[in-house]
């Protein structure tokens with residue numbers, strides 16, 4: 312695995328998950344002495360500059376989970392960004408009407424209450440649906456179309472959102488940490 316692609320989970324000083332960092336950002340926090348504590352074994356080692364006194368190259372070991380003080384250059388919103396990918400992940404790539412498990416390309420986003428009828432484009436009104444069900448439902452509510460939802464859509468909390476956006480590269484210790492912050496809504500990733 313390409314180490315530069317690995318993500319480091321950043322927590323705030325109180326241990327709440329905040330965001331994913333690449334190794335450059337994490338190294339920057341170390342350089343600025345912003346790391347308060349960390350969890351787990353080092354997942355990569357990076358080489359820094361040479362020590363002026365000894366002439367030896369400094370090495371920095373980066374663990375998978377770090378807690379830092381201060382802020383990072385990137386702002387992080389409190390409302391998790393809704394995207395096709397994250398909704399499909401949340402819904403386990405299942406059509407929430409017929410239960411078929413489908414690929415990214417085969418799924419569509421369905422607004423439970425259609426936008427044309429005042430439905431919002433938000434986490435609790437958007438679900439994944441197959442093209443067929445989406446067509447059958449059309450411009451109706453599920454009740455009008457005689458269709459039932461398999462699960463109630465929810466807005467992911469921060470830990471759930473971080474798991475959804477990085478599901479392919481998440482390490483088991485990171486997942487274990489995040490899962491301790493999951494709500495009852497959480498369904499296992501497919």
Ligand SMILES: [Zn+2]
Nearest residue numbers: 406409441444
């Ligand atoms: Zn379907």
